[in-house]
Amino acid sequence: xKLFNKITIIGVGLxxxxxxxxxxNKKLAKQVTGFFRRKQSAQKAIRNKIVDCASxxxxxxxxDTDLVILATPVEAIKNISRRVVNSMKPGAILIDVGSTxxxxxxxxxxxxxxxDICFVGTHPLAGSEKSGLxxxxxxxxxxxxxxxxPDKGTNKEAILKIERFWKQLGAKVVLINPxxxxxxxxxxxxxPHMIAFALINSVPDNHLKFSGSGLQDTxxxxxxxxxxxxxxxxxxxxxxLLSIKNFKENLIYLExxxxxxxxxxxxxxxxxxxxxxxxx
Amino acid sequence: xKLFNKITIIGVGLxxxxxxxxxxNKKLAKQVTGFFRRKQSAQKAIRNKIVDCASxxxxxxxxDTDLVILATPVEAIKNISRRVVNSMKPGAILIDVGSTxxxxxxxxxxxxxxxDICFVGTHPLAGSEKSGLxxxxxxxxxxxxxxxxPDKGTNKEAILKIERFWKQLGAKVVLINPxxxxxxxxxxxxxPHMIAFALINSVPDNHLKFSGSGLQDTxxxxxxxxxxxxxxxxxxxxxxLLSIKNFKENLIYLExxxxxxxxxxxxxxxxxxxxxxxxx
Numbered sequence: 001x002k003l004f005n006k007i008t009i010i011g012v013g014l015x016x017x018x019x020x021x022x023x024x025n026k027k028l029a030k031q032v033t034g035f036f037r038r039k040q041s042a043q044k045a046i047r048n049k050i051v052d053c054a055s056x057x058x059x060x061x062x063x064d065t066d067l068v069i070l071a072t073p074v075e076a077i078k079n080i081s082r083r084v085v086n087s088m089k090p091g092a093i094l095i096d097v098g099s100t101x102x103x104x105x106x107x108x109x110x111x112x113x114x115x116d117i118c119f120v121g122t123h124p125l126a127g128s129e130k131s132g133l134x135x136x137x138x139x140x141x142x143x144x145x146x147x148x149x150p151d152k153g154t155n156k157e158a159i160l161k162i163e164r165f166w167k168q169l170g171a172k173v174v175l176i177n178p179x180x181x182x183x184x185x186x187x188x189x190x191x192p193h194m195i196a197f198a199l200i201n202s203v204p205d206n207h208l209k210f211s212g213s214g215l216q217d218t219x220x221x222x223x224x225x226x227x228x229x230x231x232x233x234x235x236x237x238x239x240x241l242l243s244i245k246n247f248k249e250n251l252i253y254l255e256x257x258x259x260x261x262x263x264x265x266x267x268x269x270x271x272x273x274x275x276x277x278x279x280x
Numbered sequence: 281x282k283l284f285n286k287i288t289i290i291g292v293g294l295x296x297x298x299x300x301x302x303x304x305n306k307k308l309a310k311q312v313t314g315f316f317r318r319k320q321s322a323q324k325a326i327r328n329k330i331v332d333c334a335s336x337x338x339x340x341x342x343x344d345t346d347l348v349i350l351a352t353p354v355e356a357i358k359n360i361s362r363r364v365v366n367s368m369k370p371g372a373i374l375i376d377v378g379s380t381x382x383x384x385x386x387x388x389x390x391x392x393x394x395x396d397i398c399f400v401g402t403h404p405l406a407g408s409e410k411s412g413l414x415x416x417x418x419x420x421x422x423x424x425x426x427x428x429x430p431d432k433g434t435n436k437e438a439i440l441k442i443e444r445f446w447k448q449l450g451a452k453v454v455l456i457n458p459x460x461x462x463x464x465x466x467x468x469x470x471x472p473h474m475i476a477f478a479l480i481n482s483v484p485d486n487h488l489k490f491s492g493s494g495l496q497d498t499x500x501x502x503x504x505x506x507x508x509x510x511x512x513x514x515x516x517x518x519x520x521l522l523s524i525k526n527f528k529e530n531l532i533y534l535e536x537x538x539x540x541x542x543x544x545x546x547x548x549x550x551x552x553x554x555x556x557x558x559x560x
Contacts, residue, residue, distance in 0.1 A: 230546040
């Protein structure tokens with residue numbers, strides 16, 4: 001079933017590219033356009049059937065489109081959103097796929113409303129430390145959680161349509177308030193990233209060669225793109241700071257148990273951790 | 281080539297069991313005996329060709345043996361070492377495979393010397409969050425780093441023989457001072473474990489269901505056996521406390537960058553982390 005005539009993807013990387021592949025694979029749109037800055041990426045995306053056609057002009061890329069998907073880092077979304085909204089046709093739907101929602105939903109919701117565009121914030125939990133077009137996969141969203149984060153101003157029909165869209169890509173949709181989304185994501189995603197960054201930066205250079213799979217897995221997230229995570233850290237700043245504070249309290253408690261040689265309490269602390277992890 | 285006539289393994293779990301499988305597979309000994317507390321484990325180990333025979337009497341298990349391998353958690357090593365050493369035949373070799381070395385090498389080196397037993401501390405980097413006989417694999421040590429940690433009292437011939445032993449099991453042997461071993465391992469292994477425990481314990485229960493592969497990988501080590509890690513935390517206490525202190529300083533620096541919205545320094549911090557992680 002064609003949900004949309006024309007879809008435009010801005011930011012054809014891991015997420016944007018995977019959406020293109022999945023939409024074309026499921027035939028959810030008549031035409032998928034990608035907005036690109038570099039010819040090489042555009043050629044690659046067309047060759048790999050990620051998009052049907054490429055555009056290098058933002059206004060042209062979005063003007064006749066029924067659904068525009070913003071799949072760039074958060075700062076870039078903020079920077080181009082006004083131009084995108086002003087170039088879209090009234091009644092069209094705009095979504096983003098960013099990892100932080102409160103700031104974006106507040107900003108883009110207002111911008112879009114003024115021009116009779118329906119903005120819906122979304123966030124598929126399908127990112128990875130890998131980035132870029134080369135890692136795009138048509139089944140990236142199958143069984144993945146996808147948050148849809150409406151606020152009170154969000155158009156109800158647009159929510160339903162976007163819910164259908166993500167379900168057809170295979171995702172399990174969870175509707176959630178943008179602020180609650182950011183509170184939860186700070187803990188289950190942003191905090192592990194910050195910890196991975198700090199952990200790998202805290203091990204002395206000359207000892208890294210002795211690392212086994214333990215350090216490797218614990219710091220896998222530190223391979224994530226720096227620009228994306230700078231934007232997330234700034235966009236969800238307060239919640240991330242809160243989650244770091246909470247984590248530090250836990251670590252300081254553990255530090256105290258080790259320092260005071262509290263054998264029984266250490267067993268209890270590690271057992272609690274093991275049970276929680278085994279149940280994930 | 282038979283390196284030893286008789287080998288006895290005390291603690292036939294993931295590591296001890298894998299040694300048994302590998303020794304029998306490579307025919308490095310005429311006979312492999314396992315010391316067990318429970319009949320069921322003994323039967324399983326014999327059925328799965330991990331050991332040739334089982335003993336439920338510690339003294340009997342080690343008395344005619346050329347090589348005794350202590351593969352229990354660190355506290356258990358400390359508790360049974362006197363009885364083991366007193367029951368071994370003079371000239372035999374005793375090794376352990378524990379994750380901390382300074383304390384064990386100090387204690388067992390002295391005990392062994394008095395009875396003319398050659399103690400050599402070793403530590404194969406082949407642990408996992410999985411534990412127990414069921415996860416033993418004959419190729420667990422292939423290409424794994426194995427530390428051998430002699431001190432000035434350690435018998436030179438025994439070191440050479442144990443070096444040959446681990447190389448024949450496929451490991452890459454690194455000779456290192458016990459205190460330096462503990463300093464390095466605190467950073468590349470013990471610290472990531474402490475962080476994984478604290479991280480999973482710091483995420484609220486009702487948010488865990490929203491975790492993706494990021495939190496899962498970052499906390500994989502938290503599934504490790506609580507008793508083993510309690511012992512490691514206490515045995516390598518000072519170095520682990522030092523590594524936690526160092527990590528906290530790094531995290532507090534990152535916290536400050538986020539708090540002060542230092543966009544460029546955040547990019548730099550995350551890029552440095554990415555480069556270090558990509559080079560592991």
